[in-house]
Amino acid sequence: MWYVGRMDDVAGLTRELAEVNKQIWALPDNAFAEKYELQTRRDALRKRAEEYAVDADKERSTEVLLAELSGLRSQLTQLEGQRIDLVTQAGGGATGTSNMGNLGGVSLNAQMAEASGASRIQARIGVIKGVLADRDVEVPEAH
Numbered sequence: 001m002w003y004v005g006r007m008d009d010v011a012g013l014t015r016e017l018a019e020v021n022k023q024i025w026a027l028p029d030n031a032f033a034e035k036y037e038l039q040t041r042r043d044a045l046r047k048r049a050e051e052y053a054v055d056a057d058k059e060r061s062t063e064v065l066l067a068e069l070s071g072l073r074s075q076l077t078q079l080e081g082q083r084i085d086l087v088t089q090a091g092g093g094a095t096g097t098s099n100m101g102n103l104g105g106v107s108l109n110a111q112m113a114e115a116s117g118a119s120r121i122q123a124r125i126g127v128i129k130g131v132l133a134d135r136d137v138e139v140p141e142a143h
Contacts, residue, residue, distance in 0.1 A: 010052050017045045050127075057131045066140075069128045072121050073142045079118050 020042045027034050057065065132139050 010049075013045060013049055013052070017042065017049065020045060054127060054131065057127060058134075062132065062135060062137055065128050065132055066137075069125060069132075069139070072125050072128070076118065076121055076125075077142075079121075 020038055024035060024038045024042065027038070129139050
């Protein structure tokens with residue numbers, strides 16, 4: 001069960017995480033040791049935040065989780081539709097210079113996926129599927 005104290009913990013954790021991120025951004029590029037220390041702290045805070053998120057998901061109904069799962073899958077499908085079709089862009093399979101173009105396309109697709117939050121969405125899908133699996137709920141296949 002979520003308790004008021006627990007929500008205070010989450011709020012404090014969120015503030016602390018924001019502060020650590022702010023400190024990282026404020027450091028000069030060559031402050032490697034300081035950045036490493038702050039990034040290690042940030043990783044630990046993120047791990048705690050993930051634990052809170054899983055606990056919160058355990059309190060949510062199966063129907064709500066399935067609806068969120070469906071919505072997240074739709075978002076991923078839309079993001080996949082925005083990817084660069086490397087075969088089409090390369091002229092249908094021509095060789096030579098098109099291989100270099102493909103490397104750029106692969107890189108651009110990866111950057112677009114990162115910027116769009118695709119990895120975050122995939123991670124969230126994994127968490128939801130894990131909670132549903134713990135409940136022995138059969139997760140429908142993605143369409």
